[in-house]
Amino acid sequence: MSATLITGIGELVTNDGSLGDGSPLGIVRDAALVVEGERVAWVGEATGAPAADKCVDVGGRAVVPGFVDSHTHLVFAGERSAEFAARMAGESYTGGGIMTTVGATRAATRDELRANTRRLADEMLALGTTTIEVKSGYGLTVADEVKLLEVARGFTSETTFLGAHVVPAEYAGDRAAYIALVTGEMLEACAPLARWIDVFCDTGAFDEDETRAVLSAGIAAGLLPRLHGNQLEHGPGVRLAVEFGAASVDHCAHLTDDDIAALRDSDVVATLLPGADFATRSSYPDARALLDAGVTVALATDCNPGSSYVTSMPLCISLAVREMRMTPAEALYAATAGGAAALRRGDVGHLSPGACADLAVLEAPNHIHLAYRPAGRVVAQLWSGGTQAFQVAAGREVNRRVGGTYRDCCPDDTTTG
Secondary structure, three states, X not given: XXXXXXXXXXXXXXXXXXXXXXXXXXXXXXXXXXXXXXXXXXXXXXXXXXXXOEEEEOOOOEEEEOEEEOOEOOOOOOOOHHHHHHHHXXXXXXXXXXXXXXXXXXXXXXXXXXXXHHHHHHHHHHOXXXXXXXXXXXXXOHHHHHHHHHHHOOOOOOEEEEEEOOOOHHHOOOHHHHHHHHHHHHHHHHHHHOOEEEEEEOOOOEOHHHHHHHHHHHHHOOOEEOEEEOOOOOOOHHHHHHHOOOOEEEEOOXXXXXXXXXXXXXXXXXXXXXXXXXXXXXXXXXXXXXXXXXXXXXXXXXXXXXXXXXXXXXXXXXXXXXXXXXXHHHHHHHHHHHHHHHOOEOOOOOOOOOOEOOXXXXXXXXXXXXXXXXXXXXXXXXXXXXXXXXXXXXXXXXXXXXXXXOOOOOHHHEOOO
16 A cells, blocks of 8 residues: 655644644644555654655645535525525525425436535535535425435435425425324435434424424434524524434524533534524524533534535634634634534544545645635645545646545444444
8 A cells, every 4th residue: 555745734733632732633833644545644743754655745834634514405406596685685584495495406307416516515625625414305205305315425425314304385284294204204215325314403494392203213213313403593402412312413503501511411512504694694603602611513514505505614614713702723623523523423523543534735834824814715735535636726726636525435433323
């Protein structure tokens, strides 16, 4: 197996507190790392680097782990720019526009959905993201939810069945019948294509009893739970996430002290989605209170056509720092190691020996530039699974792996419980 030495690293963020400066970011300065196959084989100061078959000098740039985007809705058709304009004119966000996307998505072919997902996934890759989760939820029939998950599986193994996104119009008068469909025939068809079960537990979506029924059925079918909760107003989302041992509860814009304490005393990750709060002019979560309490926090894009048409994790990092009072170090950790925790992955989100060799080379001397330059193209090179996915020179891409994809480079290290 050939080895590649990446050297000339001005600042290497490992997210391993046992390395480098001993901080949570585990920063090693004047650093190098060795990639063998798809894994990191060695990390340390460049002066002590072992010999390798190939050497890449990054010229003093910073290197960080590839971003782990643990909450996306990438498989959809159509767009909702008129809805965005209405919000900017003063209308509030209620989640009602989801059915607009459902209609367009049901009408789209697999090839059309695949092409749009590829476009968005390529944007994410170019902005430093190396691991993504993708949900269904814009089909809401058995055949259409299967279609979405089959497309999603072409891009990642981190697929989530979200049949409980909203109640579709055809079931508006019989919610119980739709819950029976989601927990019965739809779940049976979708479970083989998914790793996760999710529910939008909020005003206008699904209540506590409905959420409990869907999560219970999903777990019985072998899926792992995660949850949308506390986005539009305070509700039972956090409490249910803790009760069911969910990997993550996402949004968390409306929390009480009891919610924060429950998260602190559990293994549930609080995944914050600042792109959605930005795009809907909504209140941002109190990230500072969560972090100060010791809650594990993740950042994700929530990429979707209605409330967060965002593919940039660097933008989410910048919003987290500027609007949610996170430090640049906390935000970077949340966008990498935090996202990995939200997916219960031990192989990504860090650059310790043995980890997947997923890394971003920044056009910057340190990680702070991710927040400091919110509109700049900060990622100069990206390595995914030990292979260089693209490189930028003189402000333009000069080398790109065609059809860059997201995959598990170390599937044996994926945790399941």
